[in-house]
Amino acid sequence: MTNTIEEIEKLSPAELDAGLIFSGKASGRMVQGFESASSFTPRLDAEYLFHESSRDVVVWFMDSSDPIYLFGPSGSGKTSLIKQLAAKLNYPVFEITGHSRLEFPEMVGHLTVEEGSMEFQYGPLALAMKYGGLLLLNEIDIIDPATAAGLNGILDGEPLCISENAGEIIHPHPMFRFAATANSNGAADETGLYQGVNRQNIAFMDRFWLCEIGYPTPEAETELLSRKAKSLPENIRKKMVEYANSVRKLFMGEATGNLTDTIEVTFSTRTLIRWADLTVRFQPLARQGIQPVTYALDRALGYRASRETRTVLHELAQRIFPMEEDK
The missing domain is CATH 1.10.8 (Helicase, Ruva Protein; domain 3)
Structure with missing residues (x-):
């Protein structure tokens, strides 16, 4: 864990030309990224094909005032789209896959024994908030709505309080981003195709910028x-x-x-x-x-x-x- 912290502490934010990064042609419009990649940065696939839906996510990266929620059919490339755009910006990605038993502390971290003493090990959410990075929560519509509602404050930009770590307060890093993916738009699955999907709280969903991802043309x-x-x-x-x-x-x-x-x-x-x-x-x-x-x-x-x-x-x-x- 120490090596992990040391690596992400050394990351330096950078202003990058969005046109140069995403299309190869300088545009003068800037987007925030990092000077170099880390072990948390997804591997860039040189042959990855960006389809039309990538426009919305590029705009979100350029000025992410709200967290983003990508939904669409299975296999349409929601997660890979986020990761490949993050890779172009050298963004570290801290990933969680939602499930029905996921609880908020699992995202924040837990106490562990290190060299005979108790230490707190940061989870994906705490790492992204403290050091800057993208928290990617996949299958968010499978999470219990009560657990999802525990994220409301974080989605509003409020600090994270970790009571298990002596009440540590983590204010969101300027480079912290929150993205979620799901098969449904949060209103449950009316098609019957996706087992375990839950209807999410309307107040929770109101905090997201929604983006529908279809299959490529x-x-x-x-x-x-x-x-x-x-x-x-x-x-x-x-x-x-x-x-x-x-x-x-x-x-x-x-x-x-x-x-x-x-x-x-x-x-x-x-x-x-x-x-x-x-x-x-x-x-x-x-x-x-x-x-x-x-x-x-x-x-x-x-x-x-x-x-x-x-x-x-x-x-x-x-x-x-x-x-x-x-x-």
């Missing part, structure tokens, strides 16, 4: 696959994106035609990339009469689904991928 994902799976024919990459969006519609209950049943799995962009990669790697199977596309599909997504859903996935694949195109 087909054009954007097709461009991404052209970088990640260059050896696949262009028509196959386009059909993979078409297939992924068809599965997403089934997941959301928005499909039309014969395949209209809601299914329990969906296609994240990450899964799409995995599918393309496995298809390339399983190409030699085509000589044995096995379709690499559908073989890879099971290993990327299908085996996570029920038998009934796998049947639906295979039927959809047969429609989009004629046999001869896999060979």
